[in-house]
Amino acid sequence: MQQMPPEAPSTQTEWMLAVRDQRDRAAFGRLFAFYAPRIKGMLMRSGMSGAEAEDVVQDVMLSVWRKAAQFDPARAQVSGWIYRIARNRQIDLVRRAPRTLPEEVEIETPPEEDPGQQLAFAEEAAKLRAALDQLSPDQREVIARAYLGDLTHGEIRAETGLPLGTIKSRIRLGLERLRHELKDLRP
Amino acid sequence: MDQIAHHIPDTMLRAYAAGQLPRPFELVIAAHVSLCDDCRARLEAEDTLAGTLLEGAATPAVSDDLLARMLLRLDEAAPPAAPARMGIYPGPVAEALNHQPPRWRAAGGGVRQKILFEDGKGSVRLLWIPGGMAVPDHGHNGLELTMVLQGAFHDETGQFRTGDVEVADESLEHTPIADEGVPCICLAATDARLRFRSLLPRLAQPFLRI
Numbered sequence: 001m002q003q004m005p006p007e008a009p010s011t012q013t014e015w016m017l018a019v020r021d022q023r024d025r026a027a028f029g030r031l032f033a034f035y036a037p038r039i040k041g042m043l044m045r046s047g048m049s050g051a052e053a054e055d056v057v058q059d060v061m062l063s064v065w066r067k068a069a070q071f072d073p074a075r076a077q078v079s080g081w082i083y084r085i086a087r088n089r090q091i092d093l094v095r096r097a098p099r100t101l102p103e104e105v106e107i108e109t110p111p112e113e114d115p116g117q118q119l120a121f122a123e124e125a126a127k128l129r130a131a132l133d134q135l136s137p138d139q140r141e142v143i144a145r146a147y148l149g150d151l152t153h154g155e156i157r158a159e160t161g162l163p164l165g166t167i168k169s170r171i172r173l174g175l176e177r178l179r180h181e182l183k184d185l186r187p
Numbered sequence: 188m189d190q191i192a193h194h195i196p197d198t199m200l201r202a203y204a205a206g207q208l209p210r211p212f213e214l215v216i217a218a219h220v221s222l223c224d225d226c227r228a229r230l231e232a233e234d235t236l237a238g239t240l241l242e243g244a245a246t247p248a249v250s251d252d253l254l255a256r257m258l259l260r261l262d263e264a265a266p267p268a269a270p271a272r273m274g275i276y277p278g279p280v281a282e283a284l285n286h287q288p289p290r291w292r293a294a295g296g297g298v299r300q301k302i303l304f305e306d307g308k309g310s311v312r313l314l315w316i317p318g319g320m321a322v323p324d325h326g327h328n329g330l331e332l333t334m335v336l337q338g339a340f341h342d343e344t345g346q347f348r349t350g351d352v353e354v355a356d357e358s359l360e361h362t363p364i365a366d367e368g369v370p371c372i373c374l375a376a377t378d379a380r381l382r383f384r385s386l387l388p389r390l391a392q393p394f395l396r397i
Contacts, residue, residue: 032254037246054250058257066265075231080238091206099206100213102220103278104269129239147237148244
């Protein structure tokens with residue numbers, strides 16, 4: 001079997017769980033090394049200066065540390081979970097007001113890990129990744145602009161008539177599974 | 188909450204994720220997602236896609252001392268917890284109520300209301316409608332989102348029970364009627380004043396402020 005690169009999703013999950021369960025600062029440092037530049041890049045895409053972006057990166061990574069107990073590897077990849085924290089922070093800053101967020105799903109403490117559910121989620125996420133990889137660089141960039149830049153999906157659709165079909169079907173498959181997992185989490 | 192039948196449309200859910208909805212609508216989406224596993228799953232699936240894109244995104248250099256400065260801050264006080272539910276009120280609504288039971292005001296026709304937020308562009312309120320009572324026949328200048336928190340109502344388009352959201356746009360002229368039984372309590376957001384079709388409710392409109 002091929003050796004996974006150190007930034008592979010499964011490796012990142014291990015780091016994140018070490019942060020969550022052991023408050024492991026070295027693991028946090030590794031996550032920081034991977035995500036700080038990417039979050040900085042995302043913030044700069046919507047016009048922030050490098051110095052401003054670094055301040056926000058600190059806020060975001062501080063939230064990652066504090067909210068680690070909410071991380072559930074059967075529902076989220078580290079990247080998606082950190083993305084949401086970063087995006088919410090970015091939106092708050094643009095709007096100069098905190099946005100209204102839903103309740104958080106209650107996570108058992110200590111969480112009962114279910115390797116089967118985690119694996120099923122990882123497989124689904126890998127399919128999504130593969131579907132993204134099959135797109136041309138241009139198509140991929142258009143989608144990246146929607147999620148990492150500051151355009152709406154509506155504008156994206158109007159611009160290109162994009163082949164979101166494959167990805168959407170992947171999302172739907174992921175959805176169904178996520179939905180069941182969420183239901184299982186409910187008391 | 189397995190019986191939720193009326194969900195948030197994809198475009199609106201994405202606009203919510205992108206922080207592009209006005210505050211009244213944002214409150215309704217956050218309240219619905221608090222109760223609806225399906226819509227939460229749809230949001231989280233979008234984040235999975237976005238996260239995958241973030242992994243492959245550009246990596247501008249960061250200052251050498253950024254991590255060191257960051258590590259010094261790890262022990263700072265934690266932020267406030269996520270909003271907690273209060274009875275029938277989902278966390279985001281409970282938060283808008285400052286965790287106090289609503290102080291209802293008469294709104295005419297036996298209907299009571301509590302305005303949670305309004306500005307020149309829109310409003311969001313709680314409505315308390317006695318069982319069997321109709322809300323005046325109305326159309327919309329803009330968009331109206333109505334989420335049921337207790338009881339149920341029905342109109343020309345169907346029945347709406349706890350957790351359901353009705354999305355009504357300019358094309359819909361409807362007369363929502365609360366089902367018999369417990370009062371129907373709704374969270375209603377509009378981005379423009381409603382148009383009432385008959386004279387009497389029109390007179391009541393400034394009073395209702397919708």
